Amino acid sequence: MxxxxxxxxxxxxxxxxxxxxxxxxxxxxxxAEVIDELGIRDITIGLPPAGCAVLAYNYFDVDMIExxxxxxxxxxxxxxxxxxxxxxxxxxGDGDLAAIGTAESFHAANRGENITVIFxxxxxxxxxxxxxxxxxxxxxxxxxxxxxxxxxxxxYPIMMSDVLAMLPGxxxxxxxxxxxxxxxxxxxxxxxxxxxxxxxxxxxxxxxxLSPCPTNWKMSPVEACRWIDEVxxxxxxxxxxxxxxxxxxxxxxxxx
Amino acid sequence: MNKVLMQGNKIIGEAAIRAGCRFYAGxxxxxxxxxxxxxxxxxxxxxxGVFVQSESELAAIHMVIGASAAGARAMTSSSSPGxxxxxxxxxxxxACELPAVIVNMMRGGPGLGxxxxxxxxxxxxxxxxxxxxxxxxxxxxxxxxxxxxxxxxAFDLADEYRTPVMILADGMLxxxxxxxxxxxxxxxNYPEKFMMKGAGGGKSKIIRGLILDPLDMEEHxxxxxxxxxxxxxxECRYELYETNDAELILVAYGTxxxxxxxxxxxxxxxxxxxxxxxxxxxxxxPAEGLRELAKKVENFLVFEMSAGQMLEDVLLALKxxxxxxxxxxxxGVVPTPAELSNVVLRKYNRKDGLTEIEE
Numbered sequence: 001m002x003x004x005x006x007x008x009x010x011x012x013x014x015x016x017x018x019x020x021x022x023x024x025x026x027x028x029x030x031x032a033e034v035i036d037e038l039g040i041r042d043i044t045i046g047l048p049p050a051g052c053a054v055l056a057y058n059y060f061d062v063d064m065i066e067x068x069x070x071x072x073x074x075x076x077x078x079x080x081x082x083x084x085x086x087x088x089x090x091x092x093g094d095g096d097l098a099a100i101g102t103a104e105s106f107h108a109a110n111r112g113e114n115i116t117v118i119f120x121x122x123x124x125x126x127x128x129x130x131x132x133x134x135x136x137x138x139x140x141x142x143x144x145x146x147x148x149x150x151x152x153x154x155x156y157p158i159m160m161s162d163v164l165a166m167l168p169g170x171x172x173x174x175x176x177x178x179x180x181x182x183x184x185x186x187x188x189x190x191x192x193x194x195x196x197x198x199x200x201x202x203x204x205x206x207x208x209x210l211s212p213c214p215t216n217w218k219m220s221p222v223e224a225c226r227w228i229d230e231v232x233x234x235x236x237x238x239x240x241x242x243x244x245x246x247x248x249x250x251x252x253x254x255x256x
Numbered sequence: 257m258n259k260v261l262m263q264g265n266k267i268i269g270e271a272a273i274r275a276g277c278r279f280y281a282g283x284x285x286x287x288x289x290x291x292x293x294x295x296x297x298x299x300x301x302x303x304x305g306v307f308v309q310s311e312s313e314l315a316a317i318h319m320v321i322g323a324s325a326a327g328a329r330a331m332t333s334s335s336s337p338g339x340x341x342x343x344x345x346x347x348x349x350x351a352c353e354l355p356a357v358i359v360n361m362m363r364g365g366p367g368l369g370x371x372x373x374x375x376x377x378x379x380x381x382x383x384x385x386x387x388x389x390x391x392x393x394x395x396x397x398x399x400x401x402x403x404x405x406x407x408x409x410a411f412d413l414a415d416e417y418r419t420p421v422m423i424l425a426d427g428m429l430x431x432x433x434x435x436x437x438x439x440x441x442x443x444x445n446y447p448e449k450f451m452m453k454g455a456g457g458g459k460s461k462i463i464r465g466l467i468l469d470p471l472d473m474e475e476h477x478x479x480x481x482x483x484x485x486x487x488x489x490x491e492c493r494y495e496l497y498e499t500n501d502a503e504l505i506l507v508a509y510g511t512x513x514x515x516x517x518x519x520x521x522x523x524x525x526x527x528x529x530x531x532x533x534x535x536x537x538x539x540x541x542p543a544e545g546l547r548e549l550a551k552k553v554e555n556f557l558v559f560e561m562s563a564g565q566m567l568e569d570v571l572l573a574l575k576x577x578x579x580x581x582x583x584x585x586x587x588g589v590v591p592t593p594a595e596l597s598n599v600v601l602r603k604y605n606r607k608d609g610l611t612e613i614e615e
Binding site for chain 2: 041042043044045054055057060061062063064065066067068071074075076077078079080081082083086087103104106107111
């Protein structure tokens, strides 16, 4: 009998602690599948963040070192500079990457560190109970923006992928989501490309994943996916934001 | 071995490189900038040597965490305000049992303070510094030669006990030039099993400080505590100077111990029997050595370039066993040996003997 579906080898046989409908489980699985497909399980080191995904080391069957809140790209820098032939990925949420760790993320990107960042954007602080995130959308109600995010009081949602794409050190940045099978396939392709670019030594690669958080959004899993597709993607449009290696290739072909 | 004349900050860099340090990250702050500059020039010349100028002190210490986990001897340095920023990562290093060397060239504080030599970070360094139940080894050199020796020792101690080690000096020692002979570094003895290099076909590893179950966390902290007890039993270091016939003992470390030695020379010329107890390890504090002295000597005077920090450790060690006095100059003031000898003279010459030395 042919096995058509199973647990990726880079994934431990542990049930996820994530809520029903949470995007982390899907994102984890996609990363593990990519690690399997690229055959890099033995040379990959992952950095789980603070937040709901802090326990990611219970799921990924690769070497994992916890990063303090926001510091993943700094710790990843230390690892990668000492072990340039290993594959390093930092898994970060929106509070982690776009608030407390903005400096670490921005400067690792600007140095062109040859690492991959998986940026889970669910527009709230999940683990702490649904406070306003730097990526919360305008008008979004959270426990710390109870009447809705208001630009005068709370500022604007930060589009970190677009900001980082402006830095010459970044090679590849794409924004995806995991709301439909088609979107999940696209997200996996993006993750695979990001890891491949790291293998090729292209520099900083990042995949932003708009990720449902039904518990803190107080929605059903289906409603949460719909909210991403109908509201969140208006603020954070999906697609490739930067693909320097592909652009360079195109230019070369034109030149020929 | 050749003798070289070098500045304290650069000596740390050279000693670290000789000890096998292959990763340095840091952020500019006075008075320690010669050290990162030395590393930028010299560490990068070495095969596998990495120097990163980080975007912040926070980033620097977290880079050190990554490099240490990857198996490299790693170091960062800063001065007081920058060390406050590093505490998050130092706490993580202690929790995850990762070796690293952190240099603090103390300056006057609190707040931004100033850039003059000071000893105001003693309590922060020796009582943990960051959050949680932990200690780090703290070494207090008093000469450029000792800076060289202790920098090498710091890497060995960090590996042996899998703990961060801090070199606690000040702007004076960092800027000072003295002749130095580098000792031969010991070969590194750090098991591969503690390094994170990818699972390599084997079982995957986890390095973490997050332990959600309180009972498991408690067990981890007791394990750390047992390690700290072992360090306290085995690693205490101190120097005795002119203590054999002393009637009064000055207790001072680092720069203030040099001033104390100058004062003792003056006082001895005038016939006063004064000696020095100089802790070299600030944590673990060599309390036993101090108590040993208190069997023969009744009077102790703690002298610090702070408002009284090491004083607490001396009180803990000697309370009820001796009379303890204090003289301190905080805020970046560097007193002269003449000032200190006058202070001692006043106390020593009280008609009713030495009983007037009070806190």
